[in-house]
Amino acid sequence: MDPSRRGVLSVALFSVAVTVPDWPDVVGRIEAAQKGARTRIGMSDVHTVTAMTEQLSTMDDQFGGRTARPLAAAFLVNTVAPFLRTDGPEDVRKAMMSAASDLCYLTGYMAVDEGLHGLAQRYYLKALEFAGASEDHLTYCTTLRGMSVQAVNLGQGPTAKRLADAAAAASPQAGPRMRAFLVGQQAHAAAQIGDRRSALLYLHAAEVAMDKAESRGKVFGSYDPAALNYHTSRVRFEMGDVHGAIAAMEESDRLRDDIYRRTRAHHRAILAEQQLSVGYLEAACHTWGLALDDYPLVNSGRIDQRMTDMFHLIRPHLRNHEAQALYERARAVVRPELIPV
Structure with a gap:
């Protein structure tokens, strides 16, 4: 298949903008669910969902979305959905919805890796709904950013920029690593729509935030200096600086932890094309x-x-x-x- 056909697919997908609910429209709200077979849930059930999501994320990093997503989808339907239909203390139910939000986001990310973009968007929108219901700002912002990544990789710059800006706006109190995570994506989206000045400003803000985050030593997900160098590479490439893009991608590859095998293979293929x-x-x-x-x-x-x-x-x-x-x-x-x- 001609590589240029990806552009045709992306236009069809984003021809009608996805309606993304704002934070005030989803916070604390979710449809009432029928009760499941269990009589009550507790924090141990929440911990089960969280631990399983972490394991599924590791599998995705190592083996790819086609391997991990069917497992995530089955866990979501067979285990998490019944938990959500079961009574429990209010704090436990909110925590369970937050855990479900994170799992929906991850499952959507895996669907993107498979190339199932419509399915990914449905998972992402459900993640936003659960994040609002549980007042989980972190997953809400992370999901909007994930939707922006999906759009920018399909060449839909304006949509990607709108989603990246929404993610950043919804997290005004973000710590330095989260800020780097968000503004790095804003930089990539801005570069794709030709806004060179904004792209460079966002990229500098991401670098400053990453320096602060690294000095604190606390890791947020997989966003680290390797991920920031990847964003630098994409910004440089969008602006026509291919040699700068190559240098940044090589540095990203050098810094990447071996656990991220899928990302390593994908980004090395991009580097080879550059x-x-x-x-x-x-x-x-x-x-x-x-x-x-x-x-x-x-x-x-x-x-x-x-x-x-x-x-x-x-x-x-x-x-x-x-x-x-x-x-x-x-x-x-x-x-x-x-x-x-």
Whole structure:
């Protein structure tokens, strides 16, 4: 498939803007649910959902959305939904809705990784609903940011910027790492719509916030210097500074923890495309080779798409020995249906 077809898909998805509820419209509100079979829930049940969500997130990081999302969806339907239909103390019910919100956000993120964008949006909107009902600002903002990431990666800059701005506006008291997490995404979205000045201001704000966060030593999710360098790379690339984008992506790769295998493979494929775009053919082949090292262990629609793109991009260079070797190795490793005839 021609890589440019992704643009057609994204236009169809975002042709009608998703209606995102503002924080005051969702806080403390949710439809009444019927009672389930259990008579009462407690904080131990909340802890079960939280612990399971953490395990599912780790699986997603290591094995990709296609592997982890069916497990997350089953847990959500079979375990979390009955908890939500069961009576309990008010503080426990709010905590359970907060935990459900986090799980819905994660499941939506996994659906994005699969390429199931409409399904992802439905999970994201449910995450916003639960976050408002439980007054969980953190997950509310994180979900809006996730929706912005989805939009910017599909080339829908204005939508991405609107969602990134909404996420930042809904979290005025964010700590430094959360602020870096939010404004880094604003930078990427601003760069995509050509607002160079704002993109650089947001990127600088993210760097300052990350410096403060690192000095405190507390980790927020997976947003760390590796993630910030990834945002720097995307901003540079959107602004036409491909060499700067390559340098930042290489630094991101150097800093990334090994646990994030899916992200590593995906971002290495992006780096290889950047390297090839400025004529670094052999470097690109080496980087794609590193992505192929992880490929058999990761089941990800995003990475599959990058591998399909790789075949098209490398084919004109098959007279080069390293390009030919990469092409043949990829044919032996990549899923057969992704290999162009």
